Amino acid sequence: MSFSTRMIWKEFSHSKIGIAGIVILVILFSMSAIAFVTIPLDSFKTWNDPTSWLQYPKSAQPAWVNYFQSEKIPEHLIIKPASMSQQIGSVYFLTDSFVFNYNYDGFPSDFIYQYTAQYSGSPLLQMSVTRPDGVEIQIISISLPFASSTVTYSSMIFSTQDVIAKNIASAKNKYAFSLDDISSEKIIFSKLDQNQILKGQYVFRVHLYDVSEKPVLAKSNLVLGGKVYGIMGTDELRRDLSVGLLWGTPLALFIGITVSIGSVVLGLVYGVYAGYKGRATDEVLMRFNDIIYAMPALPLLIILAVTIGNSIFLMVGFLVVFGWVGIAKVSRSMALQIKTLQYVEAAKLMGQKDYKIIFKHILPQLLPYAFASIAISVPAAITTEAGLSFLGLGDPSFPTWGQILHDASSYSAAARGMWWWILPPGIMIAVTGLAFVFMGQAMDGIINPKLRH
Amino acid sequence: MGFKKFLAKRAITMFGVLMATLLVTIILVGSNMDSISKQSAALEIRQQVTNNKSLLSSFKTTEQLDSYIANQIKQRITALGLDQPWYSPQRIGLSMYKILTLDFGHAKFLTSDSGSSDVRDIILEKLPRTILLFTTATAIVSVLGIFLGTVAASKVNSKLDKITSGFAIISSSFPVWWIGVLMIFVFAFLYPIFPARATPDLSVTDPGYWGSLLYHMALPLITLVIIGFGSWAYLVRNFLVGVLQEDFITAKRAAGIDEKTHTVLTCTQECSTANSYNSCTKPIWLSWGCNNHRSSI
Numbered sequence: 001m002s003f004s005t006r007m008i009w010k011e012f013s014h015s016k017i018g019i020a021g022i023v024i025l026v027i028l029f030s031m032s033a034i035a036f037v038t039i040p041l042d043s044f045k046t047w048n049d050p051t052s053w054l055q056y057p058k059s060a061q062p063a064w065v066n067y068f069q070s071e072k073i074p075e076h077l078i079i080k081p082a083s084m085s086q087q088i089g090s091v092y093f094l095t096d097s098f099v100f101n102y103n104y105d106g107f108p109s110d111f112i113y114q115y116t117a118q119y120s121g122s123p124l125l126q127m128s129v130t131r132p133d134g135v136e137i138q139i140i141s142i143s144l145p146f147a148s149s150t151v152t153y154s155s156m157i158f159s160t161q162d163v164i165a166k167n168i169a170s171a172k173n174k175y176a177f178s179l180d181d182i183s184s185e186k187i188i189f190s191k192l193d194q195n196q197i198l199k200g201q202y203v204f205r206v207h208l209y210d211v212s213e214k215p216v217l218a219k220s221n222l223v224l225g226g227k228v229y230g231i232m233g234t235d236e237l238r239r240d241l242s243v244g245l246l247w248g249t250p251l252a253l254f255i256g257i258t259v260s261i262g263s264v265v266l267g268l269v270y271g272v273y274a275g276y277k278g279r280a281t282d283e284v285l286m287r288f289n290d291i292i293y294a295m296p297a298l299p300l301l302i303i304l305a306v307t308i309g310n311s312i313f314l315m316v317g318f319l320v321v322f323g324w325v326g327i328a329k330v331s332r333s334m335a336l337q338i339k340t341l342q343y344v345e346a347a348k349l350m351g352q353k354d355y356k357i358i359f360k361h362i363l364p365q366l367l368p369y370a371f372a373s374i375a376i377s378v379p380a381a382i383t384t385e386a387g388l389s390f391l392g393l394g395d396p397s398f399p400t401w402g403q404i405l406h407d408a409s410s411y412s413a414a415a416r417g418m419w420w421w422i423l424p425p426g427i428m429i430a431v432t433g434l435a436f437v438f439m440g441q442a443m444d445g446i447i448n449p450k451l452r453h
Numbered sequence: 454m455g456f457k458k459f460l461a462k463r464a465i466t467m468f469g470v471l472m473a474t475l476l477v478t479i480i481l482v483g484s485n486m487d488s489i490s491k492q493s494a495a496l497e498i499r500q501q502v503t504n505n506k507s508l509l510s511s512f513k514t515t516e517q518l519d520s521y522i523a524n525q526i527k528q529r530i531t532a533l534g535l536d537q538p539w540y541s542p543q544r545i546g547l548s549m550y551k552i553l554t555l556d557f558g559h560a561k562f563l564t565s566d567s568g569s570s571d572v573r574d575i576i577l578e579k580l581p582r583t584i585l586l587f588t589t590a591t592a593i594v595s596v597l598g599i600f601l602g603t604v605a606a607s608k609v610n611s612k613l614d615k616i617t618s619g620f621a622i623i624s625s626s627f628p629v630w631w632i633g634v635l636m637i638f639v640f641a642f643l644y645p646i647f648p649a650r651a652t653p654d655l656s657v658t659d660p661g662y663w664g665s666l667l668y669h670m671a672l673p674l675i676t677l678v679i680i681g682f683g684s685w686a687y688l689v690r691n692f693l694v695g696v697l698q699e700d701f702i703t704a705k706r707a708a709g710i711d712e713k714t715h716t717v718l719t720c721t722q723e724c725s726t727a728n729s730y731n732s733c734t735k736p737i738w739l740s741w742g743c744n745n746h747r748s749s750i
Contacts, residue, residue: 290466290470291470291473294466294467294470294473294474295470295473295474295477296474299478300474300477300478300481303478303481303482304481307481307482307485308481379625379626383626383628386628386631387628387630390628390630390631405631405634408634409634414634414635414637414638414641414642415642415649417638417642417643419638422631422634422635422638423635425631426627426628426631426632426634426635429626429627429628429631430623430626430627430628430631431626433625433626433627434622434623434626437622437625437626438622441622
């Protein structure tokens, strides 16, 4: 049973299932690359910090559900402005315009304007909207707190503020219906003749006037509340699930690949050493192997996570501790066969050292088996980590797919029909597992030709 | 090896493993548990003293009270044997004895259905349900798996063989608990066919109890069977494909004996020995099977 690398690759490239595995794996790796490039690790670490998700909607479905519905659910929009500044005489103007098309069959649930201004003196902030039908409505006009030197001031304007309701009431003669007891956003986005949504292009404008110095809007966001958001939707804690799912990919690959390589290398060396040495060494090593083998992995993993720690690196170590035993058994029995071969005996007679024989003559023979084992033990590592995270024992600074599912189950997402919170993480776990099982399956077919008939 | 001897050997090994596992567990949680039990002993003493008004008024200064409490705590800790380090042989022996007799103390949050907070009661209440569910599931899965695996092996590369193998690969990639959540979502909430809880809310004496029990365990049972039978069928199929190529089968075939009957017998013997799961040496799929079997939750 000797294999050359080229021959294995040749057979592998003929196997459809193996190629499928590689294709999935390439996709997963590019997803990881996208995660690294687009979402900095530091911002991902704020996953469990509720304050960093305030401008996102709560439990919003993915935005693409609208393609399958005749009635379009309002999308949650976070709009960035187009900025423009002017100077007329001694007055500095700063205008931020927010242009968007609103084509949904429902009113936004609210709107929030978040801003951070740098100014001195007491600038005036005005907000108005130009509707698709050309009607312009003044929303608010406030002066920012006086400052004698340059200050940075952050605040928000909410659609629920009484001031806004009063300002809008001055436009009541334009509307054919009574504006009493109707909230501001339902007036601004309404047709004039009846209280129904007016679709089309809206332009929100924020003007900042100052006489003493040119004001700067360092941060300026208009958030329109809706019930669908992004590609993957959001969860109960307003977190954008696409961020969690994207970052889960490199984490799952890291856990799976590190654990499997670690356990295969450990198991291989241990097993081959036991098999090659034989006699008492073999007996002792294998009985120790039996003890680890018979230990219930899951309860012990839980205890280890609780008592020692749940950092992702410790978790990888724990999984290796329980992962190497099966491989050690198989590689021992393989080493038992190989060591009786004549060239090994010859090497021994020539006085080569044991470790040289093991690493030069026996281990290379087991490499195809080792690669197949690595591929095949990846899914188990990923599902076990996901299982531990699902039980709430995961590393909180690196949220994995299992932790997303844990949160989903603790907010009873299943009972509330939040499929977009349950389905994608599980599917990602399975797809990642499948990629490796496919590859392992293809290699298995090469190493065990018997199974192919 | 006779069956009795096998059982005895198995029992002894399992007992040894149990002891080793307990020892490892105690070593892992030992120091944590030690400080927790010392703290709870101290807390208990403090509460007793503060609740006892007549005792409290007999002290003139706070120093007296403090020294009294400290003394009491010391006595209690000695009485409980906590004055010795947790790794002393007596303490470890006592802990193992307590675990073996299921003496786990009381739970803080959980209670059994009958309202007891004794951990032993909680475990003993859940145990029969677990045994019932998993024994039934394993029985169904093994019968289904052996049957499908045999059919697949006798028609290698047929449509059925490919479907079985494909299903085995796909079903083993999904975490069982996730499929569970999904099944509850679909069949308990989206289409309310089955209940979302796994145990009946009737009393055992109620005539409808057994029917209700079956109805409540149907969804978990279906989930376990769906997840499990694919790998079993694949395992059996691979065993059989291997055995079918052995020389003695070729000989029997030449002699005109139906190959299926014989191989199924050989294989069932091999598969049903619990050991066969552990002593997998030939196809690596088996070693994966072991790993997966051990780590699947």
